[in-house]
Amino acid sequence: MNNPVKRSPSLKITLAMMSVLGMAIAIVVAVAVARHASSAGAAQPLSAAAGSFDTTLVAKGAWLAAIGNCNTCHTADHGTTFAGGRALPTPFGTIYATNITPDQETGIGRWSPSDLLRAMHQGVDREGRHLYPAFPYDHFTHVADEDVNAIYAFLMTRDPVRAKAPANRILVPRAAIGVWKSLYFKPGAIASDAGHDARWNRGRYLVDGLGHCGACHTPRNALGAEKDQEALAGGSAEGWRAPALNESSQAPALWTVERLVTYLRTGFDAAHGTAAGAMEPVAHNLSMVPEAEVNAIAVYIAARMGASAGARATAAGMAPGAGNAARSEPGEDAPIDAGKADDGDAIYRSTCARCHDDGRRGIALDHSTSTTDTTPGNLIRVMLEGIHPREGEKGGIMPAFRGALDDAQLASLVSYLRMRFGHAPPWQDIGSEVARAKRELASEDRKPS
Amino acid sequence: MITLNVNGRVHEVDADPKTPLLYVLRNDLKLNGAKFGCGLGQCGACTVMVDGEAVYSCITPIFVLKGRAITTVEGLGTAERPGPLQQAFIDEQAAQCGYCIAGMIMRAQALLERNPSPSDEEIRVHMNPALCRCGTHMRILRAVRRASDAIRNASPTGKRT
Numbered sequence: 001m002n003n004p005v006k007r008s009p010s011l012k013i014t015l016a017m018m019s020v021l022g023m024a025i026a027i028v029v030a031v032a033v034a035r036h037a038s039s040a041g042a043a044q045p046l047s048a049a050a051g052s053f054d055t056t057l058v059a060k061g062a063w064l065a066a067i068g069n070c071n072t073c074h075t076a077d078h079g080t081t082f083a084g085g086r087a088l089p090t091p092f093g094t095i096y097a098t099n100i101t102p103d104q105e106t107g108i109g110r111w112s113p114s115d116l117l118r119a120m121h122q123g124v125d126r127e128g129r130h131l132y133p134a135f136p137y138d139h140f141t142h143v144a145d146e147d148v149n150a151i152y153a154f155l156m157t158r159d160p161v162r163a164k165a166p167a168n169r170i171l172v173p174r175a176a177i178g179v180w181k182s183l184y185f186k187p188g189a190i191a192s193d194a195g196h197d198a199r200w201n202r203g204r205y206l207v208d209g210l211g212h213c214g215a216c217h218t219p220r221n222a223l224g225a226e227k228d229q230e231a232l233a234g235g236s237a238e239g240w241r242a243p244a245l246n247e248s249s250q251a252p253a254l255w256t257v258e259r260l261v262t263y264l265r266t267g268f269d270a271a272h273g274t275a276a277g278a279m280e281p282v283a284h285n286l287s288m289v290p291e292a293e294v295n296a297i298a299v300y301i302a303a304r305m306g307a308s309a310g311a312r313a314t315a316a317g318m319a320p321g322a323g324n325a326a327r328s329e330p331g332e333d334a335p336i337d338a339g340k341a342d343d344g345d346a347i348y349r350s351t352c353a354r355c356h357d358d359g360r361r362g363i364a365l366d367h368s369t370s371t372t373d374t375t376p377g378n379l380i381r382v383m384l385e386g387i388h389p390r391e392g393e394k395g396g397i398m399p400a401f402r403g404a405l406d407d408a409q410l411a412s413l414v415s416y417l418r419m420r421f422g423h424a425p426p427w428q429d430i431g432s433e434v435a436r437a438k439r440e441l442a443s444e445d446r447k448p449s
Numbered sequence: 450m451i452t453l454n455v456n457g458r459v460h461e462v463d464a465d466p467k468t469p470l471l472y473v474l475r476n477d478l479k480l481n482g483a484k485f486g487c488g489l490g491q492c493g494a495c496t497v498m499v500d501g502e503a504v505y506s507c508i509t510p511i512f513v514l515k516g517r518a519i520t521t522v523e524g525l526g527t528a529e530r531p532g533p534l535q536q537a538f539i540d541e542q543a544a545q546c547g548y549c550i551a552g553m554i555m556r557a558q559a560l561l562e563r564n565p566s567p568s569d570e571e572i573r574v575h576m577n578p579a580l581c582r583c584g585t586h587m588r589i590l591r592a593v594r595r596a597s598d599a600i601r602n603a604s605p606t607g608k609r610t
Contacts, residue, residue, distance in 0.1 A: 078570050338451050338466035338512045350467035350510035355489065391577060399490030399578075403502025403559075404509040406517070 061154025093170030203300025344416025456524030
């Protein structure tokens, strides 16, 4: 979930140019750096015996690992937690997340605390090779040593699992990552900001560091680096739009600290919607984190949003969050012209309204992030796939409509919902967005599990 | 009048365009396999197939279905000649009260048409949205597995080996 999924020809061209032109320098620099950094054989493998770690430290490591969302990337679909193997699509190829259980051969069983510290802070593996920044060390470099050590204690007390991740299928050689790092990687801790209180500072530390929120919520440049000047201005993740978490947020209802805590810990807030797509596992993880930590995250994010664009529009009476009725007009019972099979209004009234009108069961769509954000992708995804609670857990269900509605009907409905509830300019090219989402879903269906 | 293609037959239906497909199937076409459960697309008892995808007929208005191929459990076989999934559900005795079973079969059919050899995990994930209150889930999963095996082992002439 650290990687934008969109592909574009220009990226490939840029990449090819970089590969050719920068290769000589890259290899020289990178090999030198890597050799210098290598510690393989220097550090003694630690005992992975559970008894060798303080239980309080392990417990702290557990919640920190949850904030870091380690399990999401380092677990294959239906695989053993932390045993790796999950495919992470990037614009440059596919990277397979590694096994971070303490298995001696295939996991990190031989890693010392300083090996993990170095991986987190400098982005190199135990052998000193550069790690691809799909592992978000551009954020993890900010994590304090004591927190990394707690995560180490937690990981080393998990059951070792023998599982080797498939080989990466990526165009960029590791050596080129050295150049990438020299351009974009800024190692080191973030200094505390005396102008803000301790909670805000803790929140920033978690958001910019371990939480690596920007990995999805910040747009990336052509070489896959986050654009610092647009931090938290909205990005993408696994085909989903990751909405802006700064003042450009389009959410019509103000994201208060309380609402953020509710959303992050339960995966739902009535004024914004459900944590879906790549955000679902984040909220699931945060449900197991002490509330004080989530509260700090919320304090910082709420401060970053301030009086966001969407909330200002609401206050100015432009959006229905100001109190306009969201009930169907002319009402569910009004006649429908049978000849217009792809009429968005008719589809809404006969299909969506029974749950979404006035937020009777589903969220009122004038509050939904998916109708009010800048792109239609999330709304289309939710219609196609629905929203389902994770296996074995209760939760609200939005049924999938990918079989019921054809492409033209979906596009018409999306256009209608935007016009009716988005209170923002219409989206362009909805038809091709629908087709793209269907292609992506079909390829996900075919992936082996 | 709205034209619906159900189980390969064309029907002219005189009903309000926003009538849920389930009501038309049961009340007008007398196809009583699909059941009314929750009426909100949450339980799956009403599941049918539209163009090969599992669809909740209780929340799908008929006017969006013009020209689409609708398949109900009646379209998979008869009591005398049950289809592979129907036969597998019988062989595994996968029904207790039976209320969810037509929906279960149609959801499974959509999977097997797309992927005749799903893994056990894929079957579980695909069947997850369909509810059974009696608790015959293990038999239902076995029945889908059995049907998949039967289809895979079928000879080119269609007869089982």
